[in-house]
Amino acid sequence: MKVVQKVIVKQVLTEQSKEKLRNKFILEQKGLQNEIEQLRFQLKKIENMKKPSAASLEKQFEKEQKTRLEKLRIIDFQLEQLNLLPIGSELEETKLDAIVEVKEGDSWEEFKSLQTILVKDGIVIEIR
Template sequence: MKLLQSVVVKQVLTEKSKGELQKKYQTSLIQLQKECDQLRFELKKLERSKKFQQHTLTNQFDKEIQNRLEKVKLIEFQLEQLHMLPLGSELKESEVQALVDVGLGDRWSELAQRKTIVVKDDIVIEIR
């Protein structure tokens, strides 16, 4: 019998992966800033048209802008944490599903243990 099991994929922090993560975070920050600017522009445009209720419109756009600003704060925090992490640290990158063969006589406690794949610079170095 086959079962689906979640497997954690961890990334070992190296100079290369640290740089890639920093670039990814910076790109996300720029994208969120552009979205905030676009929302502000759209709000002003809609305010001038006066087809919608001013109060409702402003509240909705403010919520969207606040959501993005919260994401910005989170990414900035992650960038700070990334700078403090030593090389060789393991970071949880993702979770994937794996097929596990289960047969009569297998130890359930071993099968039920959470599996981990460790990746370093895009190369699998360990399966736990």
């Protein structure tokens, strides 16, 4: 019988992968900062309209700004944590579904335990 099982994919931190993660976070930061600037620009345009619906739009824009500012704070924290992590650390990257064959006589405890795939610089180095 075939069943679906969760598999964790972990990345071993190397200088190269650390730099890739750092660059990814920095790109996300820049994108969010651009979005915030665009929202501020749009908000100024709305403030100049002086229409009755402008107040509700202002609240919506402010809410969107707060959401992006919170995402920026999270990315800042992730960058700080990345700088603290030693090379060789294992970072959970994603979870996948795998189709696994289960037969009579197989160990159920072994099957229940989550499988882990370890990746280093884009290459699978271990399956646990």
